[in-house]
Amino acid sequence: MHFSKLILAVVALTWVSTTDALLPFATPALILGGLAVLKGAAIFTLIGGPFKGKRSADDALAREQSEAALLSTVENLDPSGCILKLLCHLQFKEESTRTPEENTLVQMFSGKAEGLTSQSAAFVFAAEIGSKNKDAAVCEKYFNKCPYTSDEVGNLLHQSWGCNNPSV
Structure with missing residues (x-):
C-alpha cells in the first residue's frame, strides 16, 4: 500500500470516528488501524528501523521520533483503550x-x-497492570471505555497482524 493511501485511510477513519452515529461501526476499523500501525512499530523495532550499520546520535534521535510518532498514531486511532x-x-x-x-x-x-x-x-502501564495483578477484573476496571472483550480485540489483532479473517 502506498504511504499516501495509508494517510488517506487514517484521515478517513478519523473523520468517521467523529460522527457519533457511525461510531459503533467505526470503532473496530479504528482498532484495526491502530493494530496495523502497532505492527509497523513492531517491525520497525525488530529490524532496527531505517538506521542500519553504524548508528550516530542523530540516527538514535530519528529512531525515537519515528517510534513516538507510530505510538501516538496508535493512541489516536484507539481512544477507547482497547489495545x-x-x-x-x-x-x-x-x-x-x-x-x-x-x-x-x-x-x-x-x-x-x-x-x-x-x-x-500508556502501553507500559497496561503491561505493568496486567503482569502485577494477573486478574481480568483489574484490566476491565482500568480499561473500561473499551466496549469489546479482550477476545474480540484479540481477534482484531490476529486479523490485522496475520492472515485470518475473524469478525467482531
Whole structure:
C-alpha cells in the first residue's frame, strides 16, 4: 500500500470516528488501524528501523521520533483503550498458549519502564497492570471505555497482524 493511501485511510477513519452515529461501526476499523500501525512499530523495532550499520546520535534521535510518532498514531486511532486492555490481559495469559502476534505485542512493552517515553507510557502501564495483578477484573476496571472483550480485540489483532479473517 502506498504511504499516501495509508494517510488517506487514517484521515478517513478519523473523520468517521467523529460522527457519533457511525461510531459503533467505526470503532473496530479504528482498532484495526491502530493494530496495523502497532505492527509497523513492531517491525520497525525488530529490524532496527531505517538506521542500519553504524548508528550516530542523530540516527538514535530519528529512531525515537519515528517510534513516538507510530505510538501516538496508535493512541489516536484507539481512544477507547482497547489495545491497552488487550495488552493488560495478555500479561497473564500462559506464554505457551499465546499466538506469535500476542507474544510480540507482550515483548514490545513488558519490562520497559526504564526506557519510558510519553508515547509508550500508556502501553507500559497496561503491561505493568496486567503482569502485577494477573486478574481480568483489574484490566476491565482500568480499561473500561473499551466496549469489546479482550477476545474480540484479540481477534482484531490476529486479523490485522496475520492472515485470518475473524469478525467482531
